[in-house]
Amino acid sequence: MTSRAAVALFVAPLLLNVALPGHGATPEKAAAPGSPPDDLQATHAEPELRSLELLLEGFHIDKKYISMEGPQEKMPIKSKLPPDSTVWVRSMAVEMVDAENEAISPEFLCHAWLSYRSPESGGMMTVSQGTESVTLPEGFGFPVPNTADNRVMLIGMIENNNHEVIDQRAAMKYTIGYYSDEDAQRLGLEALKPLNMVARPDAPAVHPGEHHVAGLKSHHWLVPPGRHTYRSPVVRPMFERPGNPLGIGTNTRIHFMRVHLHGYGESVALLDKTTGETVWRGYAKNADGLRQILHSDSYSDVEGVPLHRDHEYELEIVYDNPTDEPIDAMGAFRAFVSGDLVERRNFKRRR
Structure with missing residues (x-):
């Protein structure tokens, strides 16, 4: 059983506005009295939630499957996260898509997990049919250690209760919202x-x-x-x-x-x-x-x-x-x- 990963990591871009003298440059505006310099404001800007998109592929729906009997796929994602650090997950959403990455009915979702496991501990964030997305309350996060002795995985399973005749390729599109450990500490997130x-x-x-x-x-x-x-x-x-x-x-x-x-x-x-x-x-x-x-x-x-x-x-x-x-x-x-x-x-x- 193989799974191919498609990943996109979105981090807020830093936009530079540069104009050369004599080429339409606008005179620099003086900062308002008492205002901190722009570089200091940037330093103290509130961290932005990062977004990680992953595709768990390889599902083939070819008959009816009751819950816990359908096709299952797994995918390690250690390489998709910042190495040797802890990420603080705030949200997770999963969309069912076909082989062309087009949305299909969520009725085929049995469950989807983001799971970690080490010799000493473990945990998971899950969604399932009827709740395809979760967001933790403001001020909280789910710490996921992405360290050498940890196994971080996506695990998903399909079900089909309604279609006797079917030939459907499917994948699960994960969107995970998280903060780095440094940003979580700056925000004062509490671990759940x-x-x-x-x-x-x-x-x-x-x-x-x-x-x-x-x-x-x-x-x-x-x-x-x-x-x-x-x-x-x-x-x-x-x-x-x-x-x-x-x-x-x-x-x-x-x-x-x-x-x-x-x-x-x-x-x-x-x-x-x-x-x-x-x-x-x-x-x-x-x-x-x-x-x-x-x-x-x-x-x-x-x-x-x-x-x-x-x-x-x-x-x-x-x-x-x-x-x-x-x-x-x-x-x-x-x-x-x-x-x-x-x-x-x-x-x-x-x-």
């Missing part, structure tokens, strides 16, 4: 850590695509025809900590989270069982006549909402299956948190 909160309900059947993600301990199930509500303790994939299943610290706060559902999913809610309160509920809008999520909600807030390690949390997921057959399902929040979060322990084993 990714936290995946996944449901594992007591469902009667297992998603047939489970073997694709069994190593990640992701949780899929089948929903029979009709409307169904599922409740499940919150699970953090690849993390086991009795008494603290999310690895929450003393000052952990959620600043961003987005709904992750499969087609015909209606909503996901984070419930605090200790207080009986709903922390947040997000909804999805489904297409008419197709199994496709058109939009799913996101929560984004500078102040954030606290998580308490001595509280018990669960997810409530609602699906409405209008077909006469079981459908694949998943319910999760892809979140970013500030404060303390216990690291997973098995990065070395999975490297």
Whole structure:
């Protein structure tokens, strides 16, 4: 399996305006009293967000694929980022395109990840069908170390729930907005850590695509025809900590989270069982006549909402299956948190 990369790195250009004496030169204007020199103003100008465009290619859609069964491609991107440094990711958007780089339906997007992994840590920013772009709250960033012992990758997977006969070449066009480490420090950005909160309900059947993600301990199930509500303790994939299943610290706060559902999913809610309160509920809008999520909600807030390690949390997921057959399902929040979060322990084993 091969992938070819197309990359464009955009940095704000420095425009020079030079005129020679006797050739239409305009007399130099005096600076206003108390104004700093132009070179000093440039030195203190606020850093601009950099934009990196990458193309993850090689997808061929030739039949129906339910979630987690479609073609997958990966691409290392260490060489596309500033070497031996940390980049602070603020945003990521993914567009589905064809072999000629023309936009096609987002219904073919299962998920797209920007992922890093080192022997000691790891994390990822993700988008999926219904949420093809994410932007962190103002003043925050997701630090991605691009160092020698780190693996930085793009990972994408296709799905096709609606077309029996199809022959479509496809690619994923990533647009990543980031600051250099130096610029992030100048701006005073606060680091956010990714936290995946996944449901594992007591469902009667297992998603047939489970073997694709069994190593990640992701949780899929089948929903029979009709409307169904599922409740499940919150699970953090690849993390086991009795008494603290999310690895929450003393000052952990959620600043961003987005709904992750499969087609015909209606909503996901984070419930605090200790207080009986709903922390947040997000909804999805489904297409008419197709199994496709058109939009799913996101929560984004500078102040954030606290998580308490001595509280018990669960997810409530609602699906409405209008077909006469079981459908694949998943319910999760892809979140970013500030404060303390216990690291997973098995990065070395999975490297």
